[in-house]
Amino acid sequence: MMALRYDGTNLEVWLDDFKVISKPASINPLNSADFLVGSVYNASLTSNCAIAEMALYNTALSNADMLVAYNAMHYNNFALPMADAKFIVTEGDSISTNTFGLLTYQMKYALATPMLGINYAVVASTLQNMIIRQPTLDAMLPSNLKGRKHILLSFIGTNDLGLSNGSVLPGWINSYAAYCDARRALGWKVVVCTLLPSNRYAGFNVDRATVNNALRGWVGVHCDALVDSAADATMGPDSACTNTTYYIDGIHPTEAGHNILMPIWKQVIDGKPGVIHKTPENCRR
Secondary structure, three states, X not given: OEEEEXXXXXXXXXXXXXXXXXXXXXXXXXXXXXXXXXXXXXXXXXXXXXXXXOOOOOOOOOHHHHHHHHHHHHHXXXXXXXXXXXXXXXXXXXXXXXXXXXXXXXXXXXXXXXXXXXXXOOOOOOHHHXXXXXXXXXXXXXXXXXXOEEXXXXXXXXXXXXXXXXXXXXXXXXXHHHHHHHHHHHOOEEEEEXXXXXXXXXXXXXXXXXXXXXXXXXXXXXXXXXEOHHHOOOOOOHHHHHOOOOEOOOOOEOHHHHHHHHHHHXXXXXXXXXXXXXXXXXXXX
8 A cells, every 4th residue: 555644744655554754745735736646747757557446535644544544455455465565675875876867776676576665875875874864764664564574775885985985994894783783673674785896095995895795794693685796797896897888987887787786686685585566466356
C-alpha cells in the first residue's frame, strides 16, 4: 500500500504501515493543482503500475487508521505473506545520487525490478552526516517488522577519506562499524559497499584498500551482506578512475559505469530472502 497523508502541517508518504517521508507543506485545496493518481500535472510522465484499490479521505487518518487500512488492503488483495516483502533504503553520498543527471545503479535497478524503496543519499555526505540522519532513517522501521526485510544499503567513505586526506583512519572504520551495528540491532538488514577508486589525493587508493579489506570481513559481524564493487575488473582497479568512459571526474561513475555497478548490486540484493514486489498475478480476484 502507498499512501499520502496531509494534516495541515506536514505531507507524509507511507509505504504499507510505515512512514518513509515527512516534510512541512502548505496545501490549499481551493487553489492547488488537480489531484492526479498515476501521472504528473501535465501528463508527461505516467506510471505503468497496476492499482488494485484506491481510497480518498476528506480527513487525515490517524496512525491507527493507517494500520487498519493497510491490513484491510493487504488481506483483500495479496495472497503473499507480509514476510515476503522487502523495503530498500540507500544511504551515502553523491555516488548514489543523480548529481550529474544520470540514472545511478539503484535507479537502474528500480526500473528493471519494481521495488519498494527510497534514496536517502545526499551529495557531499560523510559518515557523520549519516549519523545525523539516522533518527529519521530508524523512524521508518515499523514497531513490528512481521518478518519483513528492511534493507539499508550503505555506500559511504569517499568523502571521509578525501576531506581528511585519510587522517580519519583507522578510527573511522570503528565508527562505521558501530553505525552498522546500531542499525542491525534495531532490525535493519545492512548491506555495505566497498569504495571505488578516486584521485582525491595521492594516497587515496592505498587508504581505500585498508577500508575495503576491513569491510570484506564484516559480513555476519557488522553487516548482513557486502556489495564488492571494488573487486570488479573494470570499475575497481586504482587506475580505473582515470578512464573517462567509466568515471566522469575521477570520482563519480558515468552512465556506463553505473551500468556495470547495477548488476553487482542487484546480485546481492536479489540474493537476500524475500521478494521485492507483488505482481498483479498475486492479487486475489
